Amino acid sequence: MPTKILDIQNLNKKYHDNEVLKDISETVEKGQVICVIGPSGAGKSTFLRCLTLLEKPSEGHILFEGTDLTSLKEKELDELREKMGMVFQNFNLFPNMTVLDNIKLAPMKVKNLSDEQATDIAKKLLTQVGLSDKGTQYPQSLSGGQQQRVAIARALAMQPEVMLFDEPTSALDPEMVGDVLKVMQDLAKEGMTMVVVTHEMGFARSVADQIWFMDGGYIQEKGTPEDFFDHPKTARAQDFLSKVLVQ
Numbered sequence: 001m002p003t004k005i006l007d008i009q010n011l012n013k014k015y016h017d018n019e020v021l022k023d024i025s026e027t028v029e030k031g032q033v034i035c036v037i038g039p040s041g042a043g044k045s046t047f048l049r050c051l052t053l054l055e056k057p058s059e060g061h062i063l064f065e066g067t068d069l070t071s072l073k074e075k076e077l078d079e080l081r082e083k084m085g086m087v088f089q090n091f092n093l094f095p096n097m098t099v100l101d102n103i104k105l106a107p108m109k110v111k112n113l114s115d116e117q118a119t120d121i122a123k124k125l126l127t128q129v130g131l132s133d134k135g136t137q138y139p140q141s142l143s144g145g146q147q148q149r150v151a152i153a154r155a156l157a158m159q160p161e162v163m164l165f166d167e168p169t170s171a172l173d174p175e176m177v178g179d180v181l182k183v184m185q186d187l188a189k190e191g192m193t194m195v196v197v198t199h200e201m202g203f204a205r206s207v208a209d210q211i212w213f214m215d216g217g218y219i220q221e222k223g224t225p226e227d228f229f230d231h232p233k234t235a236r237a238q239d240f241l242s243k244v245l246v247q
Helices: 044-051 074-081 099-110 115-128 144-156 174-189 201-207 225-230 235-244
Strands: 004-015 018-029 033-037 059-064 084-087 162-166 193-197 210-215 218-223
Touching (some): 018 044, 033 044, 084 144, 099 115, 099 144, 115 144, 144 162, 144 174, 174 193, 174 201, 201 225, 210 225, 210 235, 218 225
Parallel strands (some): 033 193, 033 210
Antiparallel strands (some): 004 059
């Protein structure tokens, strides 16, 4: 039986009169890779941030492994957030700390690991993301693609059960995108549950189990990559794909 890891129920998000998310109800199963695609301004990033309550929903419920995040106090919420790794567009690394120390910080502070234990985990993760020789460097000495791979390693250091990616390649030069997507592909192969907001259609087609197409605050269409890319059902999805897919 598939195990539900995220259960999104009647999610709405408003900023004053601006309704950004409108009555979204979806589930994410353990081991699934969901790619959320759609035009700019569709609500994709807001949707992702609502999943960890970085944005508080105006209405609705987010259940993580059966626990309703919207009903928790901040301390309880923080404990559950440890199981949800988040990778942003702009890396968010601490510039005054080495790469190794960036990765070690949360496991030592939050999980009370010793320096030795955290270093061991950080070194293994740097090897996993192809940066084993960069541990003593500072973020500003790395390329954007390398910084994003460090950010992924940092999120993985907390041993999350689900990884959320908010357009992780959108701030990168084109030649750096492939290295970051390769790390994400490897995670998918290992069975990591992932929700990825992305403009990378090739990645979405090859890695996703499901595509969720968002526009106007709704999930307008969803299906397998083959169904969505080859047989889009809605006029809005057809129009979007005609503009983003090179003929």
